[in-house]
Amino acid sequence: MQGINRYKADLRDFHFLLFEQFGLDELLGKAPFADWGVEECRLVLDEVYRFACEVTGPLNSVGDAHGCRFEDGKVFVAPGFKEAWDKIYEAGWSTLTAPENIGGQDAPHTLGVLTQEMIGGSNTSFSMYPSLSLGAAEVIGHFGTDRQRKLYASRMTDGTFGGTMCLTEPHAGSDVGSSATKATKNEDGTYSIKGTKIYISGGDHDMTENVVHLVLARVEGAPPGTKGLSLFVVPKIRIQEDGSLGEPNDVITASIEHKMGIKASSTCALQFGEDDNCIGELVGEVEHKGMHQMFRMMNFARISVGIQGLSVASSAYLNAVEYARDRKQGSHITQFKDPTAPRVPIIEHPNVRKMLLDMKAKVEGVRALVVKLALHQDRVHVLSGQDDEQAAYHQGQVDLLTPLVKAYGSDQGFEVCASAIQVFGGAGYLRDHPVEQYCRDAKIFSIYEGTNAIQALDLVGRKLGQAGGKNTQAFLADVQKFIDAHREHTSLGSEVQALQKAHEAVAGCVMQFLSWFQAGKMEQIPLAAENFLGMMSELAIGWLLLEQAVIAETKATDVSDTHPDKAFYAGKTFAAQYFARNILPAVVSAARVLTREDSSANDIPSEAFGSV
Secondary structure, X not given: OOOOOOXXXXXXXXXXXXXXXXXXXXXXXXXXXXXXXXXXXXXXXXXXXXXXXXXXXXXXXHHHHHOOEEEOOEEEOXXXXXXXXXXXHHHOHHHOOOOHXXXXXXXXXXXXXXXXXXXXXXXXXXXXXXXXXXXXXXXXXXXOOHHHHHHHHHHHHOOXXXXXXXXXXXXXXXXXXXXXXXXXEOOOOOEEEEEEEEEEEOOOOOOOOEEEEEEEEEEOOOOOOHHHEEEEEEEOEXXXXXXXXXXXXXXXXXXXXXXXXXXXXXXXXXXXXXXXXXXXXXXXXXXXXXXXHHHHHHHHHHHHHHHHXXXXXXXXXXXXXXXXXXXXXXXXXXXXXXXXXXXXXXXXXXXXXXXXXXXXXXHHHHHHHHHHHHHHHHHHHHHOOOOHHHHHHHHHXXXXXXXXXXXXXXXXXXXXXXXXXXXXXXXXXXXXXXXHHHHHHHHHHHOOOOOHHHHHHXXXXXXOOHHHXXXXXXXXXXXXXXXXXXXXXXXXXXXXXXXXXXXXXXXXXXXXXXXXXXXOOOOHHHHHHHHHHHHHHHHHHHHHHHHHHHHHHHHHOOOOOOOHHHHHHHHHHHHHHHHHHXXXXXXXXXXXXXXXXXXXXXXXXXXXXXXX
């Protein structure tokens, strides 16, 4: 069954990021990317976009309408999904950045995040299945034994098996340390697993012959909290040493959730060991390393969620632009008193233009932040073992930017989709257009893989002080270096000054958090953490957008007025100016609010919230 493709992407912006702003070409053609060149990257972008428009995009509304079907303890995906699964693995698009030792292509992450954006934006529900399988396979590939890589990971990267991560439990929610799932060691070295996990994305489906679960559980006698957790490979169907499938492994799908969005992604409640016959094996060979191992997948997933937010926001924005150019309504503002004035496309109305420019700046800014993080990942890959000091710097920036990408990317994903509905007006609220589905799908992004409040606490509680604060200092120094180089820029000088003020505000708030920690004012920190994450994200995006504008103004001088790049480069300048003039001043204001130490949310008695 096929629907209509509504997905849109701006490949010109992708090319700009890779080869004009971030210089991916400097890393290509030599280890570890010896097999990758500029033309190969361009070809991949073209082909993945074609795949998104022809294969996954037309299934987006189909999946939303049909959802998943749960019958007799089994999950059946939406029509067309199985065929799309086979095609994406045949094409190799789901394993571009996977390591070669588990069957991947070891492509640059900077290329991978953009292909991930296209697949996710065209069909968020579908994209989650191969993405989670890859994340689980990479955990096994990195921490597992050679046998586990061969038996499990390689089949999870070629599409034979699916994969999941199982953390959440009914009583615990985000409090993973309260996990009650038990693992009892058997004489043969395996473990008997018993417990319940909920909200498991892709927990069961009929696209593969098996699903391999990574399950956090506590071995008997292990210490309480997250330090006592271990990670286990638990296949739905047992796998024999020769690779053939054995008997069912006492993994029961109890139910699937009925959701606001991403309806074609099966969200399952799983029962492990209900009949005391569920067997798992430790990932690797050491107990109590579960959270350390799982964090590799969680960080992968958190970045992916930020990309999900970007992916639907981008398509929502581009659909809104197309609609605004086509839809005629009202006269131009300069002729509002003339009842005979011709109707104009709504893109001519100032309030619509402001909404579109706001969306453009945020979409392109978040995308730049995502690619910046991915470039740091690629440089870690290049420099590890060659220049460990520089590799540590780049890894530190990956760690620092991950909560920003996840939280700000997912928040703005929803906000941009809501703005797109506003551009469409009443039509946007109807299923005739894709933006209402984008908005419903996007709401979950700020919740799963750690709510955005948790991301903010991770940022201020762990990441700001990581490496003795060196990572934060390096980030602030990178922004300051740009400011110092361009504060006297002919056309962007005032915007760079706005960036300087935002930089000073963020740096001051970093010190404010440090003083709260030192003074033991712990209750103040959660009240301010989310606002600070937004401030730091907007500082980073303001920097990257202004960097784009500087590049664009230089490039534009060599382009004729009739060339499409003239308008493209102008768009970069206007987006940066808008963000600097309208968003960065709010960073300064937010810093003033933060340092006032308002505690009214903590001080109000619970009874004062109202009686129910």
